[in-house]
Amino acid sequence: MTNHDLRGSIAIVGIGETEQGRLPGRDHWDLSVDAALRAVRDAGLTMADVDGLITGGSFVEPHAREHLRVADMLGMGLRRYTESSAMGGSGGAANLRAALAIINAGLAHTILVVGADPLLSASARDDLHESRSEALRRIMSIHDLEHIEPYGPIPAANMALIIRLYMEKYGWTREQFAEVAVTHREHAIATPGAVQQKPITVADVLAAPMIADPIGRLDCSIVTDGGVAYVVTTAERAKDLKHRPAYVLGASSIFASYYTPNFPDLMDYPAAMIETTSDEAFAMAGVERSDIDVVSVPDVFTGIVPIMLEHTKFCAPGEAGPFVGSGMIRNGAGALPVNTHGGNLAYTHPGNSGQTFNLVELVKQLRNDQGARQVPDAELGFIHSFGGTMAQHTSVVLSNSR
Amino acid sequence: MTTAHDVSETEPITRFKSPQVRSPYSGPWWDGLRDGKLVVQKCRPKRHISHPPGPVCKTCQSGDLEWVELSGTGEVYTATAVHRAMHPDFEPDLPYLLAYVRLDDGPQLATWLKDVELADVRPGMRVRAVFEKIDDRTTLHRFVPA
Numbered sequence: 001m002t003n004h005d006l007r008g009s010i011a012i013v014g015i016g017e018t019e020q021g022r023l024p025g026r027d028h029w030d031l032s033v034d035a036a037l038r039a040v041r042d043a044g045l046t047m048a049d050v051d052g053l054i055t056g057g058s059f060v061e062p063h064a065r066e067h068l069r070v071a072d073m074l075g076m077g078l079r080r081y082t083e084s085s086a087m088g089g090s091g092g093a094a095n096l097r098a099a100l101a102i103i104n105a106g107l108a109h110t111i112l113v114v115g116a117d118p119l120l121s122a123s124a125r126d127d128l129h130e131s132r133s134e135a136l137r138r139i140m141s142i143h144d145l146e147h148i149e150p151y152g153p154i155p156a157a158n159m160a161l162i163i164r165l166y167m168e169k170y171g172w173t174r175e176q177f178a179e180v181a182v183t184h185r186e187h188a189i190a191t192p193g194a195v196q197q198k199p200i201t202v203a204d205v206l207a208a209p210m211i212a213d214p215i216g217r218l219d220c221s222i223v224t225d226g227g228v229a230y231v232v233t234t235a236e237r238a239k240d241l242k243h244r245p246a247y248v249l250g251a252s253s254i255f256a257s258y259y260t261p262n263f264p265d266l267m268d269y270p271a272a273m274i275e276t277t278s279d280e281a282f283a284m285a286g287v288e289r290s291d292i293d294v295v296s297v298p299d300v301f302t303g304i305v306p307i308m309l310e311h312t313k314f315c316a317p318g319e320a321g322p323f324v325g326s327g328m329i330r331n332g333a334g335a336l337p338v339n340t341h342g343g344n345l346a347y348t349h350p351g352n353s354g355q356t357f358n359l360v361e362l363v364k365q366l367r368n369d370q371g372a373r374q375v376p377d378a379e380l381g382f383i384h385s386f387g388g389t390m391a392q393h394t395s396v397v398l399s400n401s402r
Numbered sequence: 403m404t405t406a407h408d409v410s411e412t413e414p415i416t417r418f419k420s421p422q423v424r425s426p427y428s429g430p431w432w433d434g435l436r437d438g439k440l441v442v443q444k445c446r447p448k449r450h451i452s453h454p455p456g457p458v459c460k461t462c463q464s465g466d467l468e469w470v471e472l473s474g475t476g477e478v479y480t481a482t483a484v485h486r487a488m489h490p491d492f493e494p495d496l497p498y499l500l501a502y503v504r505l506d507d508g509p510q511l512a513t514w515l516k517d518v519e520l521a522d523v524r525p526g527m528r529v530r531a532v533f534e535k536i537d538d539r540t541t542l543h544r545f546v547p548a
Contacts, residue, residue, distance in 0.1 A: 147454040149421065151514060261509065
């Protein structure tokens with residue numbers, strides 16, 4: 001559901017990222033505060049200007065009142081809105097959509113959204129691509145511990161169950177997915193602060209050890225430590241701040257069960273959710289897919305990217321596999337720049353907040369100050385984001401003008 | 403009842419395959435698995451199958467629930483071969499075939515396929531339930547070609 005009257009009523013005015021990668025000794029609280037302060041300063045604000053806080057939940061240090069503790073560590077004064085909103089990977093976008101309601105209802109005027117976790121350092125092995133780890137066990141805790149976890153459904157396997165259906169239906173190939181990994185790695189190498197800086201080839205991706213067929217090790221997102229935050233406020237307040245605002249033109253969310261076996265199917269059912277939120281976000285924004293300059297979609301595993309591009313309707317049914325496989329999502333050379341920072345495959349992925357970096361990347365591109373990797377004259381950005389196994393969906397259209 | 407693979411009771415209790423926290427609603431489900439049966443909740447008013455076990459029917463929210471035994475037959479919807487364990491408990495099983503199986507008379511289950519290779523698994527393939535004892539508390543379902 002969307003309220004078209006709210007189009008362009010709020011904007012992201014500040015973004016903050018901690019250092020990303022392996023950050024031993026830093027906990028989720030420290031990373032949250034670091035990211036939050038960077039975002040507030042980036043906006044040209046002080047903590048006194050912020051009257052709302054939404055925190056995204058931690059795998060490593062779960063805490064029932066996370067938002068209150070982060071606020072205390074930040075030295076926030078009295079707040080008008082505060083909550084912890086553990087929406088998994090969709091948190092960054094879903095909380096932006098929530099902020100749209102909160103701010104327009106007059107409950108708060110300037111909201112700080114924060115997510116952080118030292119997911120890599122909490123894991124047993126110091127390897128960005130290692131899947132057998134404490135980190136993974138923590139990620140698994142999102143599932144039904146009693147009825148699903150005993151069957152060992154690692155995240156790659158849950159997604160492989162879906163990706164294989166698309167390969168069967170359309171003839172999509174591992175080579176096409178490998179090109180997604182290569183493209184994201186190239187994007188990361190071009191982006192300051194990205195974790196993965198070593199070039200890879202399609203052959204490297206195909207030769208990497210299999211994790212869950214058809215997902216190999218280099219088809220998997222990385223695991224890192226890090227934090228991210230953004231500040232969102234009214235369009236009225238946004239226009240006098242430090243950076244060019246990223247206005248929220250349209251936003252829509254829909255949430256399904258985390259118990260994926262009760263999805264009626266793994267194609268049409270999640271597809272309908274993705275189509276619903278993206279159609280509603282575009283209708284609210286009053287723009288078309290063809291107007292979009294830069295896109296972010298979940299890239300937790302390479303094969304997910306074409307599925308997202310199909311159901312957000314940037315590609316016709318079946319065409320997204322060949323589309324990503326022929327380099328069409330490459331920044332500069334392709335038809336549709338996707339995850340221009342390298343996404344969770346290569347930029348960073350510290351757990352819950354991973355896709356928040358995909359949102360922040362759109363804000364960067366809409367500021368038009370990204371140098372050689374700038375999408376030329378980018379005015380409109382689109383993000384689709386999901387949590388769980390395609391369970392919790394949010395689509396957002398952003399623009400640097402109202 | 404077929405037992406695909408027994409784990410010696412002298413081995414340590416496997417934390418991941420043998421969930422330590424169980425909902426107060428799921429006793430008959432676990433008892434059923436131990437006895438080689440798939441026993442699930444069904445609401446009396448509308449005859450909806452409701453799984454996993456809970457306080458009310460997930461379709462109509464009725465709290466008037468009974469337990470029924472399913473046939474244990476169904477078909478494969480989708481499957482993958484898992485080559486990397488999330489925990490050492492799963493290492494002896496690698497690669498295991500994780501699948502969604504659609505039961506003829508019940509819910510879709512996340513389960514393992516046994517006695518078949520991934521390359522030979524086809525969507526719609528007929529399968530039947532077998533039962534694998536994990537430890538004294540826990541037996542899990544597996545499915546094999548029917």
